[in-house]
Amino acid sequence: MDVKLAFLHGDLDEENYMEQPEGFEVKGKENYVCKLKKSLYGLKQAPRQWYMKFGSLMSQQGFKKTSSDHCVFVQKISDARQILGMQIVRDRDAKKLWLSQEKYIQKVLCRFNMDNAKVVNTPLAMHFKLSTRHCPSSDGEKEDMKKVLYASVVGSLMYAMVCIRPDIAHAVSIVSRFLSNPGREHWNVVKWIMRYLCGTSSLSLCFGTGKPILCGSTNSDMAGDVDTQAKLIAAVEACKELIWMKRFLGELGCA
Incomplete structure (x- = not known):
């Protein structure tokens, strides 16, 4: 698993001070320093403080640290059927296992009001020819696109792609190129991908011996x-x- 900005979550046991960041100096107090309440990237103790924080949280959740690798925490769950947004179905007699993200995908579609969208049967249509010329050029267009949760949607699609939906990998890679300055045409493609998922949310990966x-x-x-x-x-x-x-x-x- 991965944690965003991991080292910033660590609690400090010692007193640490830093100069005020450039551009954020308090007027009239330019010579003052800041007392750190949390760790920062670059501090020598940052990795250890993050590990202590992470270890305590994992322990609270019932995980145990392995003695052979202190960075691995385990927990045995009887008949576990869901983890990290994935549903697990196992047929031991047939020696098959299915992974599905149907609930996760439906949740994403509901969040972005695409759960009742018209279904399409391909992750990316041929008539879409995206390029930088579709990026906003005027202030009005840029302001208009600020209302669109482009990066959030693409991030949600990426998680599905990485876990069990390789069929949308190409389409997601295309829309990911324009995260810094997406336009309406780029957004139309993102919605197209969600329309495809709307009709294929029940697809799953099957692992077996066949x-x-x-x-x-x-x-x-x-x-x-x-x-x-x-x-x-x-x-x-x-x-x-x-x-x-x-x-x-x-x-x-x-x-």
């Missing part, structure tokens, strides 16, 4: 080339890749 099944999709756009038989070329390239992958897995004894 024979692997190769699945894939093709890019029939060919980088926007309008002078070629794009769909045919894309299908041929996909088939070549599929044949190679099947042969490769066969040599590994997996197919």
Whole structure:
């Protein structure tokens, strides 16, 4: 797991002072210093103070520190079915396990008022051609986009992508390029991804001992080339890749 700005959560046992940050000096008290109540990045004791804080919180939650690695905390939970926004379904007889984020995705869609959106069947449509020219150029456009929770939505999509939804990886990587200055067209693509998730929230990853099944999709756009038989070329390239992958897995004894 990861914690944002981890070292800033540590409590200090000693007295530490720092100069006032540049640009934040108190008028008339420029020679004063600040007493630190929390640790900062760069302090020698910051890693240890964060570890002490983290360890105490984990202990309160019922986790125990392992003796072989003091950075690993464990807790045995009987019949655990949900962790970090993921639901777990296990069929021991069939030797299969399913991971789903249906509840998490539905929660995200509800948060951004997309739970009743019109469903689409692809994570990214061909007619979207995003670039920096879609970024706001006027003050009015920039003010308008400040009302949009672009970064929050993309961050939520990233979590789903990393956990069990690799099918949206390409689309999320595209919209992530414009986090610093997104425009309305970029936002339309983000909403398109959520519309796709609205119709596929129940999808799950299955892990088991069965024979692997190769699945894939093709890019029939060919980088926007309008002078070629794009769909045919894309299908041929996909088939070549599929044949190679099947042969490769066969040599590994997996197919």
